[in-house]
Amino acid sequence: MARIALENEVLRRYFRLQLAAYDYHSETPDLSHILPVVKRMIIKETLIYTLGNKTKAAKLLGINRHTIAKYCNLE
Template sequence: MQNHEHISHSVKLAMEQYFRDLDGETPTAVYDMVLACVEKPLIEVVLVHTQGNQTRAAELLGLNRNTLRKKMKAYSLI
């Protein structure tokens, strides 16, 4: 299994468990919830990988550096 397939599979398993755990409740804003759950740790790991180099982290993430900084501020990472 390639790395991106592993990530995809992990998300699929987590989402299947999420829906099983709802116990009859109706989910809302699932897309936004998943992005919020994934985005912060993604940014944290990429920043560690780049030893805090925000320019390089933004490049790896495919983001503008200012967008990365805005997200870092939103997640209290700066």
């Protein structure tokens, strides 16, 4: 549980740093690269929880098993 809290804090800080790098009044930040990182982290943690069972992980996350396989192949 402590590891997940730490990862959440790291993601939160990274996100805030990305936002802080832009001038709020003149630029629109491109944060599209963050969502795939978060998705991979969630899928990875769910696979650890299900002992690598992609079908169970997909059911827990409410997504297709092939989506899990796709994210696993990206690493």
